[in-house]
Amino acid sequence: MLIVTAWRNIWRNTRRTLLTAGAIMFSCSILSFMVSLQQSSYAAAIRAATSIYQGAFQIQPLGYQEEPRAYLTITNPENLRESLIDTIPEIRQAGIRTNVFALVSTEEKSIGVQITGVEPEREPALSTLVGTIREGRYLEPNDLGKAIVGESLAQKLGVRVGGELTVLGQGADGSIAATILRVVGIFSSGSSLLDGNLIEAPIKTIQDAFALPDQAHNIVIQTEQFANLEKLKRQIQDWAHSHHIDDDLAVLSWEELNPGLRESIELDLISGWLFFLSLIVIVAFGVLNTFLMSLLERTREFGLLLALGMTGNRIFVLMLVEIIGLLLLGICPGIILGAGVILYFHFYGLSIPGAEEINKLWNLPVTLYPQLSIEYLVVGPIVVLAVTLILIIPFSIRLRALKPVEALGSAI
Secondary structure, three states: OHHHHHHHHHOOOHHHHHHHHHHHHHHHHHHHHHHHHHHHHHHHHHHHHHHHHHOOEEEEEOOOOOOOOOOOOEEOHHHHHHHHHHHOOOEEEEEEEEEEEEEEEOOOOEEEEEEEEEOOOOHHHHOHHHHHEEEEOOOOOOOOOEEEEEHHHHHHHOOOOOOEEEEEEEOOOOOEEEEEEEEEEEEOOOOHHHHHHEEEEEHHHHHHHOOOOOEEOEEEEEEOOHHHHHHHHHHHHHHHHHOOOOOOEEEEEHHHHOHHHHHHHHHHHHHHHHHHHHHHHHHHHHHHHHHHHHHHHOHHHHHHHHHOOOOHHHHHHHHHHHHHHHHHHHHHHHHHHHHHHHHHHHHHOEEOOOOHHHHHHOOOOOEEOOOOOHHHHHHHHHHHHHHHHHHHHHHHHHHHHOOHHHHHHOOO
16 A cells, blocks of 8 residues: 555656656666676776787796796696696686797897797687788797797888897896797787787797796686686686695786786776766755655645654655655666667677777777676666665655644645
8 A cells, every 4th residue: 555655646746757767767777888888898908908918817936927037937837737727627728938038130220029939829719919910920830930020019120021030138047048030920919019029939949049948937828707707816826726836836817917907997997986976966866856845845745644643654664665666767767778778789889989099009899899787787776776765865764753733834
């Protein structure tokens, strides 16, 4: 009976109810879509950053991330890699890499760069760099003494496919390391950092030249389970502990490998929620205004109900049910509308004009495809409901102390 009465009271002023419910519906649909778009853009950024080069996780010697010295290495990395893949099925691929810094020279110029030794047969499952070759081809397993070079770096060095690079550096044992690499491919990843500073060569070539027999600096791990990265990290750490290597090696996630991207996401998340909260507060005050108008108009009615024997607590509950009903009248259609908008852009994509340069910097896709998720759909509407009730309940509590004579003679 209370619910029926509350429903009738909601529609006493049809125009006001429709306007308030419409505002709630619009805000909830916008919130659902924007939260979904925001989270999907973060997922795309993480996937792009981990796929282009660094991987979702890396196993490194302790201290290597802070101070990448050539002598800080992983011994017998192949055995560890195979054990890791066999133990944790969520790992799509794990590859061994060596990273050295050397002076690379051509007839025109000499530049200090990073040279990464990779396993060519495993890199296609680890890195999208394989698909960014603009000239020539990617490395093959038997390409000893061959290399691929970033497009910007190739322009600085004045080298093209077929050209030679003279490499001079220091080996892990302190000896002089020297070799010659022939360029078989030039890549353009879209990342200025990689294109201007990176050379890749077969790991065997780098190990031989830089005195790193059966040693590596990273085990790079890639996965498809981006929704459960924390769980996967714990599994890798448990594996490292069970093999008694956690005192020598560190398991680093993408957040630790790329703190700049993590900080950018955190900053964008804060600014996004400031906008969301502003919208939520505006809607909440709109609902509060509707509530107070109804309260003022019905003060004499409440006084009459009290005089006839209805308790203040029951009037308080009645108004609370009315407000919740009004909120749900806008929230439910808002969620449905938001889901429809998300589904539309999920299939057709959303391109943001003017964002091409930012996307290129982070190697992000130009078109985003928001993901439909119950969490993304309801988090905004739930906050709308919570904030509105927090604002309204203090005014509703006054109904419990309302006196019949006062209510019949004046407004609340």
